[in-house]
Amino acid sequence: MAPERPMKTYFADFHIHVGRAKDRPVKIAAGNNLTLTNLLEHSQKVKGLDIVGVIDGVCDPVLAELDELVAAGELAELPEGGLLYRDRLLVIAGAEVELKGPKGRAAHFGCWFPNLAAAHDFNAWLKTVQKNTSLSSQLARTSSFALSQETHERGGLLVIHHAFTPFKGILGAAVDRVSDFIDLGAIDALELGLSADTSMADRIEQIQPFTYLSNSDAHGLDTIARECNRVRLDHVSFAEVRRLLARQDGREIVENIGLHPVHGKYYQTRCRRCGEIAGDGRVCSCGTDRNVVTGVSDRIDALADFDEPQHPEWRPPYRHIVPLLDIPGVGPKAYRSLVDAFGSELALLREHVAKQDVQQVVGAALGERVFQTLQGHVSFAVGGAGTYGKVLV
Template sequence: MNTSYFADLHIHIGRTSKNQAVKITASDKLTMPSILEYAKNEKGLHIVGVIDCHSPGVLEDLNTLIRAGKMRQDENGGILTNDGLLLVMGSEIEIYDEWCSGPIHVLCYFPTLDTMGKFSRWLEKRVTNIHLSSQRVYASGRELQTFVKELGGLFIPAHIFTPFKSLYGKGVKQSLQEVFDPKLIDAVELGLSSDTEMAYQIQEIRKYAFLTNSDAHSLPKLAREYQKVQMKELNFKELVWAIKGQNGRLIEANYGLNPRIGKYHQTVCAECFQHVANVELPCPSCGHTRIVKGVKDRILELSFSDEEKPVSKPPYIHQVPLENLPGIGPKLLHKLVLTFGNEMNVLHYATKDELIKVAGEKVCSYILAARNGTLHFNAGGGGRYGKVSDK
């Protein structure tokens, strides 16, 4: 019988245990031990994908934790902590070869320390600094795909609609086939400014699983987007089956921000952040000429088919992390987590009466609206997030 698990597969490392920088823009508190502890006990996740595991310092930290008896490798791939959290080792890489119109970030996941180590050594010869995250690889997209597959890994384009450093942002003009072999893609990650309904307008990606992940650069941002997967056991092999919808395993639901709250949802002026209808013209409000095209408009450009088909994907539920809901400050957040065990329990399982007792009717209404996907938002754009509206 399948069990439902919550998974966030895009989490960065800020520092190694020896205080060596990995993701420069990430919090120093994002260490391997802190991620594992926070994901399990604060957020209530069951599966985490840490996507800087190619860094030799991160690999050293993992080996240290295993030798100390705090983690173990599963025979079917992945690393399990003693309290039952599955770590999936990954790497975020930037591709910008001769076929790209702009840089593209991709996620590569591997089943074992051995295969992750082999990838790290291969990558070291093709990047400027193997210790850092999201490095540009001096190899083609197809070369990278082929090597990932030789190691039994997963290949997933990251945050595919973000205006910068993504597949459809500036990476390709029209089709992923300009850069990648479609047969060697396992899934696509939607990013914070799109959802399933928006992405489904692009015909060539309908055949892939849609993933929703946090791209966390700090501990509180873990699980701001995630998915619920159905698997029999916690290991890499089962996760691959769930992503591919094989052997009865599946993605049950995606949970993510309403695209309107994403910081690149609408086309705006980069100077005054006012909405701009035509990306080719100066801003009508301030005259600035740098316009950041929003995800919504980019998807309309790329919509290859006018045929109307029902979306044959798991439900996408517009949800907001507790810290972003009106009325929930640090003290109340701590109280909610302490009362119900973790954030997933608050968002998914606590009853209305239980929530009212802890947080009051007003905050309870926001939590239930987040659970049901009925919150109202003011749209974001140009690098600024939208906000939950009181209306």
């Protein structure tokens, strides 16, 4: 009997937006340089990703560009699902769909598809429930049951997006329990989102059985892979990703990787008008309540079943990182030098990096700062109300 082939580890970011396609806007808040081709090239060559989810892949102009890349031989559809870009990068086409919950507040869901035929078919269904399928993250006038059914009937996967964010997060504001919005059995995974990590999420009993994902929700090239996952698979394909989310046959997330929660822009309850902490979470000292944004930390405190996290034994560790460009002193030139020297930004996380090697690239002082940050020796001014926390030196 032949020995089993050892599985490999890969870096995956399953939630990346497209700013523009076919000379048309797709994600309004995203940068115009976040085109499909730039996304694929930057993810692979600069960030060092092995798997990407193009979450606007079902939007009309992006779907058309995916078709063109297949016709040109740049993308190849795999027998087990997924698209392979230039024989190296697994691409999963998806849709971010907005639904209104029972209290009238909306939440975002990710629908991922195994092939372009399924993506086209889902796009055709979306046209019956959305006003504009050319744009990302549009409201679908349908039920969570229908969204789940339409996704799974096409062999797709359904993921809760940025679960705790105050805008469009299912637990951020829409409902107090996921089951108040959607059948728990319909969900294939839950994305934590900015300003949350595993220790925060595992204080809530109902969501503990879910596989947690840490994805960038990138709206620009620089923010790709700011949150990602190191995963163990036999090979790259949509079928392997399905096994990953189900934690089957040794497929697993080795570690979730992302910003420290306080570095995120929604961690603390703050006033958007004056920036001050809103003491009671409702009214700011400046006299307004309309501009107070409830922080993820306070929201999880309100929802928590446990004072301390209760991790399932299979839950992977969460590694907090600071993206290189967020480290004070690392500008475009130093960033490019580090990427060229080590091969990619994520290569600095994949293996042990010696301090002297970093210093040789960017100098003694900046190299020391970068190395210490990579080791987790860093503190932050806390973020909130849409303003990111600041890295302190």
